[in-house]
Amino acid sequence: MSNQGVKNRMAPNVEGGAFDSQEKGNSSSLAVVLVSGGLDSATVLADAGSRGYELFALSFRYGQRHEVELQAAARVVAAQGNVRRHVTLDIDLRQFGGSALTDDAIEVPKGRSSDEMEAGIPSTYVPARNTVFLSFALAWAEVLGSADIFLGVNAVDYSGYPDCRPEFIEAFQAMANLATKSSTEDGQPIRIHAPLISWTKAAIIARGDELRVDYSLTVSCYDPSDEGLACGECDSCQLRRQGFAEFGVADPTKYR
Numbered sequence: 001m002s003n004q005g006v007k008n009r010m011a012p013n014v015e016g017g018a019f020d021s022q023e024k025g026n027s028s029s030l031a032v033v034l035v036s037g038g039l040d041s042a043t044v045l046a047d048a049g050s051r052g053y054e055l056f057a058l059s060f061r062y063g064q065r066h067e068v069e070l071q072a073a074a075r076v077v078a079a080q081g082n083v084r085r086h087v088t089l090d091i092d093l094r095q096f097g098g099s100a101l102t103d104d105a106i107e108v109p110k111g112r113s114s115d116e117m118e119a120g121i122p123s124t125y126v127p128a129r130n131t132v133f134l135s136f137a138l139a140w141a142e143v144l145g146s147a148d149i150f151l152g153v154n155a156v157d158y159s160g161y162p163d164c165r166p167e168f169i170e171a172f173q174a175m176a177n178l179a180t181k182s183s184t185e186d187g188q189p190i191r192i193h194a195p196l197i198s199w200t201k202a203a204i205i206a207r208g209d210e211l212r213v214d215y216s217l218t219v220s221c222y223d224p225s226d227e228g229l230a231c232g233e234c235d236s237c238q239l240r241r242q243g244f245a246e247f248g249v250a251d252p253t254k255y256r
């Protein structure tokens with residue numbers, strides 16, 4: 001499939017809003033970017049950088065099974081080259097558990113078909129994770145005087161995660177503009193940018209290819225080895241591998 005063909009596969013209902021990937025930032029504005037160390041957030045970081053924002057990267061050590069992704073986050077930030085500051089916050093969601101990513105008693109699903117993946121919210125869903133992460137990003141943005149928060153959520157390949165949908169992003173943005181001094185008193189509304197939300201994995205990789213993102217630095221696997229080698233069988237590994245295949249480039253992922 002051609003690069004252009006992939007990129008045209010966008011859901012019509014989210015074009016032009018806060019999700020518009022063509023929206024340009026002011027050259028002097030600051031952006032807080034959530035960086036997990038995975039493929040999507042690496043692309044979003046490069047995308048925000050390409051719009052002229054001064055970049056502030058935010059990662060979380062939340063008790064994730066794949067904590068090795070934080071090493072990837074550090075590599076991605078270093079490769080971007082112009083991140084003003086990278087903060088990694090400790091929020092131990094493992095104390096709550098309730099997800100295959102934060103509770104060792106819950107297994108990461110492996111070898112699932114696409115039908116199985118689309119059947120419902122998977123056990124890798126971390127309760128309220130994006131609400132938690134965006135809340136911290138909002139706090140930092142307000143301190144920085146930034147009006148722009150970027151994150152790499154995607155609603156196409158994963159229909160299952162409720163906090164990856166446009167409705168959630170819109171609602172969070174509305175909440176942010178009720179919740180902050182920045183918006184209610186200082187006249188600076190907060191915008192939540194989710195430029196990848198309606199893109200296929202192949203379209204995301206195509207955009208990253210344009211931006212020269214080095215995906216060999218990233219870790220998407222939910223259950224990697226301690227060295228960061230991907231399992232190749234979890235939902236995230238499968239979707240990532242399909243994305244490279246569909247875009248038609250070699251998969252740089254290091255597998256076990």
Ligand SMILES: [Zn+2]
Nearest residue numbers: 221231234237
């Ligand atoms: Zn995996």
